[in-house]
Amino acid sequence: MSVLKLFSGEIIRLVKYKILPVGVATTAIWVAILYFLEPREELYLAPMFIFIDVGAMSILLIGASHFLEKQEGTIKSLMVMPVTKREILIxxxxxxxxxxxxxxxxxxxxxYFIHKITLNYALLFLFVIIAGAAHAAIGFVLSLIGRDFTSMLGIMAAYMFIFTIPSIFYSVGLIDEKYKYLMMVSPSHASNELIRAAVSGEYETGLIIAGCVYLILLAAVLFRFAVYPMFKDKAVRG
Amino acid sequence: MSVAFSVQDLRFKYPSAKEDTLKGISFEVKEGEIFGLLGPSGAGKSTTQKILIKLLEDYKGSVKYFGKDLKDLGKSYYEEIGVGFEVPVHFSKLTALENLKFYSGFYKSKADIRELMERVGLWEYRDKKVGEFSKGMKVRLNFVRALLNKPRVLFLDEVTNGLDPKNARIIKDMIAEYRKDGGTVFLSTHLMNDVEQLCDRIAFCVNGSLVEVSTPRELKLKYGKREVKVEYNENGNLSTAVFSLDGIGENEEFVNLLKSKQIETIHSGETSMEEIFIIVTGVELNERTEAV
Structure with missing residues (x-):
């Protein structure tokens, strides 16, 4: 029950702090681009647009929200309410x-509306949730390591240099396909692969299962051993 | 009267610190009293409060809340306490009422938000965003937030800091009423006016230890001079005489002075809380900075 109240409070603030409207505006830009593309190109670019929102925008959202709340002291206030830290994080x-x-x-x-392209929606939403959870955990870690939003952006840039850019290189053929399993170590690449599989409907089952298991484990480990203890410590210090 | 908090040999060390911030402090806060914790910067006041409100957990020693070990209490503990932070703790893009409704929604016991806001003069600003509030308005909103769950124990940190005298009076009256209704208050402040007007007992925390735990009256007697200072007019000039309080009724010189001279002022040698603070802590009030 507390989680629902906290969640509804988060959503209200996403709107009031203009974070959700900015997210919708970003997606609207993707839609505008998709409108001018051929169906084949759309299927290639759409997963990348979704991945940008899942893999980068969600990290930015968590960082922005974390530092705003830190600045406003509201995390401290939440910590002295009858809710657990786990509920706050969830x-x-x-x-x-x-x-x-x-x-x-x-x-x-x-x-669908531009080119009547249908997808496996259940699979897409499942993969988006898995990739979103892993990137939320990464977003928390980067925010909790950063001193302020600017330093968090610097750490995020380093993260993307290490994990996201190799995935882009792989996509454009600069990295050989024989490294496809090794590439799944990158949370960005694993997420990208899952979303691409759901949108295109073409995938290698073993690779997709490996990606799902890896991202779920990564999210669990990060939340348990990094996010939770660091959040406790930072929240107390305000 | 039962004991709200019983603290025994409380020790705490921050992971990055070289030595203990709290070095074995012991005190009791009785139910229905206003207990003030005073001390200079870095003395351990905030650390003590953070432990009592369960923000810090890895402490040594024993803290009991109405006889129960604080470590055994879960989130239901927060149903019983209200915390008023010194710094603003509200969502700036939400209105005052939206903030209070959000926080209030988590408690089983709910105070009347309108009544509280009217009392502190914020009801007419309920639909204004907190980001547009003045410092004083934020302080008052913090106080209302602390009372939202009709707490059994109220923790207040510099509760009137930044308020004009009129609003400070309102808040102090509300605290006194809260105590009269059986509430317990743990007050952390450097404003000696608040201490004198509100606290039943006070403790001075210095360098992680408690050096005095007493009532303001007892401290004034202990650190004051047992003397009376008389200022009187003599041939157009202001003169001063000091007499010992002991046997003053039989002191002929004092009695004659009262009879024969035009008295301007009479002051007892009772000391101020500011002076006691300086004597006990060894620190000037204006030397203090932010607490640990």
Whole structure:
């Protein structure tokens, strides 16, 4: 019950702080681009747009929200209410997934309404949730390591340099396909692969299962051993 | 009267610190009293409060809340306490009422938000965003937030800091009423006016230890001079005489002075809380900075 109240509070603040409207505006840009593309190109680019919202926007959202709350002292206030730290983290993670799902829903709708392209929606939303949870955990870690939003952006840039850029190189053929399993170590690449599989309907089952298991384990380990203890410590210090 | 908090040999060390911030402090807060914790910067006041409100857990020693070990209490503990932070703790893009409704929604016991806001003069600003509030308005909103769950124990940190005298009076009256209704208050402040007007007992925390736990009256007697200072007019000039309080009724010189001179002022040698603070802590009030 507390989680639902916290979650609803998070969503209200996403709107009031203009974070959700900005997310929708970003997706609207993707839709505008998709409108001018051929169906074959759409199927290539749509997963990348969804991934940007899941993998980058959700990290930014968590960082922005974390540092705003730190500045306003509201995390401290939440800590002295009859809610657990776990409930606070769950509600924040769920709220970050709203942005990812919003992007997936709007992009999927655009594909249908522009070129009548249908997808395996259940699989897409499942993969978006898995990728979103892993990136929410990464977003928390980067935010909790960062001293302020600017330093968090610097750490995020380093993260993307290490994990996201190799995935882009792989996509354009600069990295040989024989490294496809090794590439799954990158959360960005694993997420990208899952979303691409759901949108295109073409996938290697073993690779997709490996990606799902890896991202779920990564999210669980990060939340348990990094996010939770660091959040406790930072929240107390305000 | 039962004991709200019983703290025994409380020790705490921050992971990055070289030595203990709290070095074995012991005190009791009785139910229905206003207990003030005073001390200079870094003395351990905030750390003590953070432990009592369960924000810090890895402490040594024993803290009991109405006889129960604090470590055994879960989130239901927060149904019983209200915490008023010194710094604002509200969502700036939400209105005052939206903030209070959000926080209030988590408690089983709910105070009347309108009544509280009217009392502190914020009801007419309920639909204004907190980001547009003045510092004083935020302080008052913090106080209302602390009372939202009709708490059994109220923790207040510098509760009137930044308020004009009129609003400070309102808040102090509300605290006194809360105590009269059986509430317990743990007050952390550097404003000696608040201490004198509100606290039943006070403790001075210095360098992680408690050096005095007493009532303001007892401290004034202990650190004051047992003397009377008389200022009187003599041939157009202001003169001063000091007499010992002991046997003053039989002191002919004092009695004659009262009879024969035009008295301007009479002051007892009772000391101020500011002076006691300086004597006990060894620190000037204006030397203090932010607490640990």
């Amino acid at each position: 509600s924040k993670t769920a709220a970050s997934m709203v942005l990812a799902l919003e992007s997936a829903v709007i992009t999927a709708a655009a594909l």
